[in-house]
Amino acid sequence: MTAPIQPVISVAASAPIAWVALAAVGDTAFDFQRDQREGLDGVPEAEALTILQQLRGQSPAQRNALVSALSEGQLCALRGLGPQGLSFGEQCELFDLLASSLDGHNLARVSAVYLHSAAARLWGDSLCRRASADATLAFLKTWAPRIEAAPSSLEVAAMGGDTVSSAVSLLAAKALAGLANHTRQVDEALQLLAPHPSEAGRLPSVIGAAQQMHVSVPAFPWGGVTAVTCDPEPLLRLIDASACATSPCAKASVFEWSAQLLGKMAVGRSAVPGLVARQGINAALAQSLTRLVCSDTAGILGALETHHGGGHGLAAYVREMVHQGRTNELRVMTEQLRCGHDACEDPVRHFNQHDAQGRYRHAATLGYYVGAVQAACQAFSSEMAPWAHPLAAIFAGGLSGGQGMEGKLWLSGGAVRALQRVAASPPLALGAPIVERLTRALKAGPQDDAVTALVLPHAAEGGPVEKKEAAIACVAAMRRVINAHGL
Structure with a gap:
């Protein structure tokens, strides 16, 4: 190792601080490819x-000034503070x-030092847990230009999941996750990442890097199996942090890109061969x-309908919820879309409302949701009758064991009120007549309006009531999603 130098770095005239024995690697040594090729000696234990x-x-303040x-x-020599x-x-x-x-600024400088290190x-993790919200936001503003366009999950897996690009994005994901409960900073960070x-x-x-995919390639091409491991803990934290944002569009973007990963990480049903989750x-x-x-059911789903019209993320999410038997939560969402976020508005009036541009946004959002479900x-099961049952449970049934659901979910106040309203309403029978009706509708194809009729608002006497224009907007959004899935 180069002979140690003994600089004294004066942070302030009254507060000299000695940084002992830190070898200068050279100001031009910010050449990571050369560092990776030649390596850096570890700092001796006593000096470290x-x-x-x-x-x-x-x-x-002294540490930052130093x-x-x-x-x-x-700074590059800091990387030697490792196992040795x-x-x-x-x-x-x-x-x-x-x-x-x-x-x-200094968080970004240190991050660049450890970017190519096993300690990245x-x-x-320390960046997520310890950095202040303002420093984290400033870090993301400095760090964002380094983030490259996202390869697909399969491409990330094929590259081993540990490329420089994925490491840059993973540090950004962990930083964003650290902003939980800091609404202003989360808003600005999401605006920065998805303007x-x-x-x-x-x-x-x-989001792709936050799922932490990594490929284990067999030693011999003719033997062994390539394994793809996945541990998206940073992604879970990132999603939870995004829930405190105020922009439905920003939250919809997080939902869309995160939900699309669900099918790829499904144990036993993975789109990535060899995936071990x-x-x-x-x-x-x-x-x-x-x-x-x-956190904002109507707002987020409305933003999804406007900006992610194919419904791929929403359909992937619904498919996983159905696979887990969690139709109760989906039933609450149905009621919120019918009657507003708090599920307390007159459903007919809510459905027939249009905005200043004459667009029936509530009706279109409901149809978008119906199409995704x-x-x-249909992707969950190719047979008609089995998937008529979850459709009936989501659109026409009551809550089974609905009381106490709020203890299992972190629901917003509006969602809890929706839950209470749905749980208190008399459930429709989920017997053979409804399932048979749905099965007939499904066999007739998506042009049949019987499925849509289940979710249209109903008058007190039980018949569906809707404006023709609102119904057209609802059906158009539903068919757009169905067509996007090739059904």
Whole structure:
């Protein structure tokens, strides 16, 4: 190792701080390809511990000023503080001290140092847990230009899931996850990653990396099986953090790109050959998506209908919910779309409302949801009768064991009121007549209006009541989703 130097970095005239024995790798050493090829020597244990001890005794402002004073080459030498110099616990402590002290600019500088290191994910965890909300937002503003266009999940898996591009996006995902319960910062971060709801932006890259796919390639091509592992813990945290955002369009973007991953991570039903997902990950991801959509059911589904008209994310989510037997939650969403978010508005009036542009948005959103449910159920089972049962449960049934659902879900106040309304209403019989009616409708194809008639608002005497224009908007949105799925 290069002979140690003994610089004294003066942070302020009254507060000199010594950074001991940190070898200067050279200001031009921010060449990661060369660093990866040649490697960096670990900092000896005594020096590494001295550096850690110095940081322990400093205030956050002093730590930030110290890192600001380091050249890029000296920062690169920080990567040597690894197994040769610090234990795993000491490495975590070092990262926590830095993450809790640095401003956004310095968080980005340190992130760039560890980007090509095995410690990148560990640093991302500290970034998520310890960085302040304002520093995290400033970090994302500095870091966002590094995020590249998202490859598909299959391409990420084929590349091993640990490319430089995916590491950049994973650090952004962990940072965004750390903004939970900080509404202003989440709003600004989502606006930064997805500036327009109709365009992908950088958000799909971030969400794709957050599922943490990794390929284990067999030693010999003719033997063994390629395994794809997946542990999307950062994705679950990211979705939960996004629930506090105020923009339905931003939350809809998070929902859409996250929900599309559900089918790819399904144990035993994966679109990625050889995928090994952590047990229960599908249930956890569906639960996070339910919390997100229930934070503003009508707003998010309305934004999905406007900006993601094919309904692919929503259909993937519904399919997983049906597979798990969670039609109760979907039934609540049906009622919210019929009667407004709080499920307390007159359903006929709500359905027939149009906006200033004359668009029947409520009717179109309801039809969009119906189309996604129908597409999901048909993909779930090719036989007519079996998927007529979940359709009947979602659109025409009562809640089974509905009381107590609010204890299982993190529902918004509006969703809880919707749950109470649906649970208190008399359920329709889920017997043979409804299922047979649905089966006949399904066999007749999506042009048959019998399925749509189940969710149209009804007058007190039981007959469906709707404006012709509103009904047309509802059916058009439903068929758009069905056609997008090739049904």
